[in-house]
Amino acid sequence: MGQPLPIAVTSTQASGTYRPQAEVCASCSVRQFALFGALDEAALAQIHYRIADIRLEPGQTLYSAQDSGSAVFTVRRGVLRMERSSESGERRILRLAGRTDLIGLESILHQTYAADAVACTEVEVCRIPRVLIDELSVAHPGLTRDLMKRWQRALDDADEWLTELARGPARHRMLRLLLKLSEYGEDDGRLWLPTRQEMGAMLDMTFETASRLVSALRREGVLRSVDGRQARLDMDALMVALREDGER
Known part of the structure; x- marks a missing residue:
């Protein structure tokens, strides 16, 4: 089990100094592979203040199994492990997540998180609120299709771990x-x-x-x-x- 929060969250507005998160998103090295890669700069400018930049040290927990799922996370850097513990305390690592992966997808269905997400290395993720995805799915129908593809990718990864590892x-x-x-x-x-x-x-x-x-x-x-x-x-x-x- 990883260490609990706190984790480092970089706000888009801090100490009265405006940080243009839209520019951060636009220049992000994984943007074209990320969930909002298809959005133009004008669209990013409308949502940037609702996206948080989170940084974790090795061993820190991003979220825990059974936590109320309120957001998904795009991994920009580093590796996280998805793990569960049995009633007897035995730990099992289900899969890993790395650069460009979208994790916490179960939150979109208003479900609790299915596993602990623990940083293996130094990690940077973007926290995307579930309500933001709900809103954007109406205005950008392609987002729903992209989410389905990413969900299938996560299922394929889980199947690969089960069959190959x-x-x-x-x-x-x-x-x-x-x-x-x-x-x-x-x-x-x-x-x-x-x-x-x-x-x-x-x-x-x-x-x-x-x-x-x-x-x-x-x-x-x-x-x-x-x-x-x-x-x-x-x-x-x-x-x-x-x-x-x-x-x-």
Whole structure:
């Protein structure tokens, strides 16, 4: 479980100084992939003051399961994990969310959040109130279609985690996890490396098994640590390992 709020929220108006959030949205590096990517600058100027820029440190919780869903969030930077805990306290990581992903979609149906959203790295998200989406869906019919596409993408991601990362031989699951993590990597090739406990919670394996597999992949040159929480992948070696694993 991540640490509770407070989290850093950047207001569009602070201390009497106006910050043009419309310009922030217009110049955002993920805007064309984000929910409001199709809106022009005039439309952004009408809604900017209702969008909050939130920043989290690793381990902080954006929202918790069963919280009343009042907003969705676009991930601009970093990686979050969607996790749940059983009644016995066992934690399971359901999937990850990274740059351009839209999370908290269940709030659109006035439902509570289905899982805890916890920052794995430094994270920046935009908070979009549910009522704003309701209003814009009337004026911009294409927004509803975009939301449906993003909902389907989230379902596909969840299915992929279930079929590729929670079943099959342990080594295969670990290799598939590394391939998945590469999707959330930095431009310079670095990627966030989960702890062995987190890997266990993602892959349904023990700490000892996760440690053994990571050590083996380091010896094989597939994985190279940069520091405690970052690593680099040799993608060619990873693809060879996946291919050989599939032939066994």
